[in-house]
Amino acid sequence: MENILNIFKALCDETRLRILKLLENGELCVCDIVAALDMIQPKVSFHLGVLKEVRLIKDRKQGKWVHYSIDDSDIFKRFLLLSTLERISAETVSEDTKRLKDFLKIKHQKANVVSMSSRTVCCGR
Amino acid sequence: MENILNIFKALCDETRLRILKLLENGELCVCDIVAALDMIQPKVSFHLGVLKEVRLIKDRKQGKWVHYSIDDSDIFKRFLLLSTLERISAETVSEDTKRLKDFLKIKHQKANVVSMSSRTVCCGR
DNA sequence: TGAATATATAAATATTTTTTTATATAATAT
DNA sequence: ATATTATATAAAAAAATATTTATATATTCA
Numbered sequence: 001m002e003n004i005l006n007i008f009k010a011l012c013d014e015t016r017l018r019i020l021k022l023l024e025n026g027e028l029c030v031c032d033i034v035a036a037l038d039m040i041q042p043k044v045s046f047h048l049g050v051l052k053e054v055r056l057i058k059d060r061k062q063g064k065w066v067h068y069s070i071d072d073s074d075i076f077k078r079f080l081l082l083s084t085l086e087r088i089s090a091e092t093v094s095e096d097t098k099r100l101k102d103f104l105k106i107k108h109q110k111a112n113v114v115s116m117s118s119r120t121v122c123c124g125r
Numbered sequence: 126m127e128n129i130l131n132i133f134k135a136l137c138d139e140t141r142l143r144i145l146k147l148l149e150n151g152e153l154c155v156c157d158i159v160a161a162l163d164m165i166q167p168k169v170s171f172h173l174g175v176l177k178e179v180r181l182i183k184d185r186k187q188g189k190w191v192h193y194s195i196d197d198s199d200i201f202k203r204f205l206l207l208s209t210l211e212r213i214s215a216e217t218v219s220e221d222t223k224r225l226k227d228f229l230k231i232k233h234q235k236a237n238v239v240s241m242s243s244r245t246v247c248c249g250r
Numbered sequence: 251t252g253a254a255t256a257t258a259t260a261a262a263t264a265t266t267t268t269t270t271t272a273t274a275t276a277a278t279a280t
Numbered sequence: 281a282t283a284t285t286a287t288a289t290a291a292a293a294a295a296a297t298a299t300t301t302a303t304a305t306a307t308t309c310a
Contacts, residue, residue, distance in 0.1 A: 001139065001142060001217045005137065011133040011137070012136070017126060029286085030286070030287060039269095040271095042269085043269060045287065045289080046268075049288085063278075064286045064287075065287085066286080076208065080208075134297095138297090140298090156255095167300075168300080171258090188306095189255060189308065191256080191257060
């Protein structure tokens with residue numbers, strides 16, 4: 001019971017569903033998600049922690065960055081996520097996707113300049 | 126989003142999962158559930174209301190009684206419930222099932238006496 | 251009709267969860 | 281070394297949810 005209950009507790013929050021929806025298309029680092037959701041970073045970290053705790057997502061550390069992605073090692077969770085996320089239309093999260101797109105664009109532009117000047121910037125702050 | 130979110134909000138509570146597990150074997154009236162969970166009646170009514178609101182369960186009124194049962198008119202919810210409830214072992218809810226069994230036994234005994242003396246008692250209080 | 255029973259609802263309280271603000275940690279760059 | 285960047289965490293405040301207590305409604309029974 002404990003287990004399935006905690007999965008639902010992790011899924012019963014709008015912010016966390018938005019995060020999962022963002023991760024549907026592949027891994028993102030924390031600052032990507034912060035930009036996409038337009039929320040402050042500790043808030044996003046909190047929700048990532050909740051999702052990670054029940055293993056709906058996993059993380060991968062690389063230098064200063066932490067990349068999060070859907071953890072599809074469990075077949076039940078995989079199916080649950082699949083059927084859940086397909087019930088959230090792209091339209092519903094269009095603002096998030098737009099902000100993410102814009103952010104990644106600028107980030108990659110900077111990364112190019114950076115690779116020439118040998119700096120390493122993610123959020124450009 | 127609203128819709129799937131509210132389904133998870135309804136499912137993210139232990140009492141409500143216990144209620145659903147009880148209803149797995151067919152409809153029960155409120156006083157059956159109150160006895161099985163060993164909780165006060167307004168608390169049970171509150172949780173039944175939450176489940177009914179998102180149409181995970183439905184009710185059927187008959188005289189003084191209200192009978193609740195799983196609402197399986199929606200295929201997604203049906204599947205979700207099926208796969209959820211099978212993840213809650215009978216062992217986990219054995220106390221609930223025991224109390225329910227005991228309660229129904231006494232209730233039916235009374236109902237028999239009652240049918241002879243033409244009274245209508247449910248909870249015997 | 252009046253008492254008893256089954257359930258629902260409203261208001262007050264308690265608890266849990268989320269959000270914010272401040273700060274810590276760890277990696278990289280200068 | 282020191283500053284900057286990315287992320288996490290702790291503590292306080294705010295918001296949401298659940299629980300209790302009291303009461304209302306509706307049905308049946310005597």
